[in-house]
Amino acid sequence: MKFGVIVFPGSNCDHDLLHVFGTVLEQEVVELWHKQESLEDFDPATDTVLVPGGFSYGDYLRSGALARFSPIMQAVIEFAGQGGRVIGICNGFQILCEAELLPGALLRNEHQKFICRNVYLKAGTSDSDMTHTLDADKAYSIPIAHADGRYFASEAVLNELEANDQVLFRYCDADGNVTQEANPNGSVRNIAGVCNPSRNVFGMMPHPERAAEELLGNTDGYAMLAGLLKKVLVTS
Amino acid sequence: MTYLAEIHVMPHKELLDPQGKAVRNSLPNVGVTGVQDVRIGKRIELTVSADSEATAREQVEKACKAVLTNPIMEKFEYSLKEA
Numbered sequence: 215m216k217f218g219v220i221v222f223p224g225s226n227c228d229h230d231l232l233h234v235f236g237t238v239l240e241q242e243v244v245e246l247w248h249k250q251e252s253l254e255d256f257d258p259a260t261d262t263v264l265v266p267g268g269f270s271y272g273d274y275l276r277s278g279a280l281a282r283f284s285p286i287m288q289a290v291i292e293f294a295g296q297g298g299r300v301i302g303i304c305n306g307f308q309i310l311c312e313a314e315l316l317p318g319a320l321l322r323n324e325h326q327k328f329i330c331r332n333v334y335l336k337a338g339t340s341d342s343d344m345t346h347t348l349d350a351d352k353a354y355s356i357p358i359a360h361a362d363g364r365y366f367a368s369e370a371v372l373n374e375l376e377a378n379d380q381v382l383f384r385y386c387d388a389d390g391n392v393t394q395e396a397n398p399n400g401s402v403r404n405i406a407g408v409c410n411p412s413r414n415v416f417g418m419m420p421h422p423e424r425a426a427e428e429l430l431g432n433t434d435g436y437a438m439l440a441g442l443l444k445k446v447l448v449t450s
Numbered sequence: 451m452t453y454l455a456e457i458h459v460m461p462h463k464e465l466l467d468p469q470g471k472a473v474r475n476s477l478p479n480v481g482v483t484g485v486q487d488v489r490i491g492k493r494i495e496l497t498v499s500a501d502s503e504a505t506a507r508e509q510v511e512k513a514c515k516a517v518l519t520n521p522i523m524e525k526f527e528y529s530l531k532e533a
Contacts, residue, residue: 276520283517312520319522321461326468366465366523400466 215260215450216242220290220306222281223248227267227304227423234423235264238436239443248284258298260450262442263290265306267359267421277320277362278308287313299343299446300415304360307407307417316410316417317375318367320360324400328361332432333398335406335420336390338381342409344416345382347441353390354434356420358398363419365401365408375408382407383418453498453506457528459519460491494518497533506530 219231228245235243246253246263248270256263270281281287287309294300294315302310310316323329334353337345348354367375375381383406387396397404399419407418422435461467470488477485496513500506510528519526 275518276523279517279520319520321465321523322468324466324468326472368522 215446216244217262217264218244218246218256219264219266220246220248220286222268222270222284224270224272225266225268225305227421230423231264231266234426234439238426239439241443246286248281248286251285251289253289253293256293256298258293258296262299262301262446263293265300265302265309267304267306270305270309276312278305278312281309282312291315294415297412297414302417303421303423304419307419308362310415310417315415316408317371318365318408320362320419321364321366322362323364329398330359332357333420334386334388334396335383336386336392338384339379341379342382342413342416343442343445344438345441347444348437351390353386353388354437355425355432356422356435357424358420360419363399363401365405367402372403378411380409380411381405382409382416383420451500452533453500453503453530454533455496455498455510455528455530457494457496457510457514457518457526458491459494459524459526460489461524465523503530
């Protein structure tokens with residue numbers, strides 16, 4: 215059982231993930247260079263691919279649009295198709311949407327600003343590897359750092375997401391109320407993260423890996439990643 | 451033959467265009483007060499080698515649909531001429 219972190223030109227949260235999965239969670243974790251064309255060492259039944267945050271290809275054209283065509287992404291699409299776990303955070307979420315592994319798209323923030331601060335999230339479902347151990351009523355404080363984080367999908371897709379229980383996280387206030395005021399970027403229905411219908415591909419704009427150690431003053435992200443690990447350990 | 455494609459990419463009308471909104475709000479600062487709305491898109495030029503106009507169109511449309519635009523957020527139109 216291992217984790218792989220893809221490194222694109224312009225990724226900048228790859229080492230955060232390597233550190234948290236390797237040192238904090240004490241798991242085997244390897245770097246995957248984006249030029250790699252296969253994931254033959256990765257077993258869809260037990261291994262997990264992590265797509266990190268950053269500014270792959272300088273966000274040229276659209277965030278994630280060019281990384282989606284890096285050689286490794288075809289292998290990631292096949293890996294996901296075989297049931298392999300794939301998790302995208304921030305730019306990783308944008309890349310997975312561009313690759314159509316996740317529904318929807320991430321648009322420029324409503325107020326046109328790059329936002330870098332802690333926001334509150336609450337789990338949208340307990341039926342996912344990322345959220346199954348979370349307290350459904352708790353507002354988790356997790357940092358965001360993005361300019362293109364406004365989740366958007368058509369009404370039909372949104373209704374389907376909700377009917378299938380695919381919303382992982384919603385932006386909320388400190389008391390867990392999902393309100394327009396607590397929505398930092400204008401995301402539709404306050405959506406901060408979603409999964410695919412098969413529940414093996416996950417994407418979220420906030421950064422749990424930046425909030426996983428006492429030293430950093432916030433361990434709310436640890437709860438999400440430890441919950442994920444627990445699920446991975448049970449199924450592998 | 452060499453063809454030049456001029457592609458215009460625009461955000462869908464129903465989507466908020468925060469860039470356009472920011473520009474609209476700035477225009478009164480230079481005395482331009484009559485602008486009701488600003489929408490900002492992209493113009494992309496492709497120089498294409500192809501045997502025929504039809505093949506050039508095929509390549510341009512494939513590029514637009516696969517890479518240059520995301521249909522969830524944008525629409526495109528293009529014109530093609532011999533370079």
